[in-house]
Amino acid sequence: MGTSPGASGDFINKHLNKKNIEVNAYFSIIMPDTWTPMFDLTDSNKIKNTLEKSTEEIKNIIPKIKNKENGNFMDKKKSYLISKIGYILVYNRGMRKTKNFGASNDCVSCGKCEKSCPINAIKIIDNRPRWIKKKCLACLRCLHRCPNFAIQYGTNTIKHGQYLNPYVDIE
Ligand code: SF4
Ligand code: SF4
Known part of the structure; x- marks a missing residue:
């Protein structure tokens, strides 16, 4: 927790x-x-x-x-x-509403967010992540795993940084 x-x-x-x-x-x-x-x-x-x-x-x-x-x-x-x-x-x-998410121009179309989402709520379309479900788990895995910190949720996440547990090594 x-x-x-x-x-x-x-x-x-x-x-x-x-x-x-x-x-x-x-x-x-x-x-x-x-x-x-x-x-x-x-x-x-x-x-x-x-x-x-x-x-x-x-x-x-x-x-x-x-x-x-x-x-x-x-x-x-x-x-x-x-x-x-x-x-x-x-x-x-x-x-849980995915309309809270967006990706900035820092996105390099690597596809990591699509692969990371546990419920397949993201699809890369025209080289950009699109949230294809109205609701998701709101786990923020996509946000924290994006190599360019391009995914944001609302207005505060850009100020609050990213975090990955240094003891967990998963792709
Ligand atoms: S993980 Fe980040 S850089 Fe890669 S496609 Fe998704 S938003 Fe773009
Ligand atoms: S917050 Fe979690 S469930 Fe929602 S799109 Fe990102 S990875 Fe998928």
């Missing part, structure tokens, strides 16, 4: 329950918040500190998993009801 895991534990548990799977233990780790329409990722020292703390958090979680401790160890979680309302009214009706 960046600032709060919301009720992600409850959401996951409800989905898995439908497949007769019960979640026994929940953990949360604070990471740099990549929702850059709101959060600023331009302070490299702050990012470094957050990553160092997250490494410590992971070290504390590992023995709990090894010992098969049960419980909800998530910090700063929100109520299911509030999160569900936020999901419907804020995320689903607003944040």
Whole structure:
């Protein structure tokens, strides 16, 4: 999570329950918040500190998993009801709209955004990325992986920078 895991534990548990799977233990780790329409990722020292703390958090979680401790160890979680309302009214009706996205003239038509999108919401047409679905996951993977920082979401992301986890090496 960046600032709060919301009720992600409850959401996951409800989905898995439908497949007769019960979640026994929940953990949360604070990471740099990549929702850059709101959060600023331009302070490299702050990012470094957050990553160092997250490494410590992971070290504390590992023995709990090894010992098969049960419980909800998530910090700063929100109520299911509030999160569900936020999901419907804020995320689903607003944040997910792809009309929030655009690409600047810095685009070099590399196609990485199209390949990176987990739900195929982007297609390169006439050498430019086009959002071909009305809604997407709003994960911002396309924005953060663009080699030229050409993709923006709203007006704030240009000021807030890009971020890729330095420990994760995926294309
Ligand atoms: S990843 Fe960036 S540079 Fe490459 S096609 Fe998409 S917007 Fe253009
Ligand atoms: S934000 Fe995520 S889901 Fe939406 S277009 Fe970009 S990569 Fe695809």
